[in-house]
Amino acid sequence: MEIGQNIKRMRLALGLTQEELAARTELTKGFISQLERDITSPSIATLMDILEALGSDIATFFNQKTDEKVVFTADDMFEKIDEESGNTILWLVTSAQKNELEPILITLASGGSSAPNDPHEGEEFGYVLAGGVTLINGETRYRAKKGDSFYFLPTGVHYLVNTGKTEAKVIWVCTPPSF
Numbered sequence: 001m002e003i004g005q006n007i008k009r010m011r012l013a014l015g016l017t018q019e020e021l022a023a024r025t026e027l028t029k030g031f032i033s034q035l036e037r038d039i040t041s042p043s044i045a046t047l048m049d050i051l052e053a054l055g056s057d058i059a060t061f062f063n064q065k066t067d068e069k070v071v072f073t074a075d076d077m078f079e080k081i082d083e084e085s086g087n088t089i090l091w092l093v094t095s096a097q098k099n100e101l102e103p104i105l106i107t108l109a110s111g112g113s114s115a116p117n118d119p120h121e122g123e124e125f126g127y128v129l130a131g132g133v134t135l136i137n138g139e140t141r142y143r144a145k146k147g148d149s150f151y152f153l154p155t156g157v158h159y160l161v162n163t164g165k166t167e168a169k170v171i172w173v174c175t176p177p178s179f
């Protein structure tokens with residue numbers, strides 16, 4: 001959160017100058033200027049004084065909703081390459097750890113596998129974009145090829161293995177996030 005920019009926005013909405021806000025809070029105009037440019041940070045007591053002068057309070061100030069990111073581009077995504085296990089994971093939604101589900105694109109080289117995941121609450125869903133994989137969930141194995149999808153409750157140690165000769169790509173969605 002950019003505290004200074006939010007204070008400036010609130011000040012301007014009230015039609016106050018930096019000098020007027022400084023006078024109401026017994027601060028200097030220079031401090032208000034540095035604060036609004038996020039060059040300095042206020043103490044909690046100072047922030048409370050500023051917010052009171054702006055007709056707000058700390059609870060309201062920190063509960064402001066920000067625009068929710070809906071579209072994620074390639075620049076937003078994070079990729080992890082694990083040469084040892086022969087897989088690449090691309091996190092499709094970078095903020096997924098704070099969400100209820102986590103979508104990834106996993107690419108498995110021939111003979112590659114995902115990391116084994118322990119049993120957990122939630123659900124797992126996948127869609128095979130290319131190649132074929134074997135899904136292991138506990139003692140049970142399932143084969144899925146291009147165009148197939150899978151859905152299961154993760155009641156056993158579970159992971160994917162590419163037993164084919166070509167690269168496999170799978171969109172895998174887990175809830176709660178665990179990748």
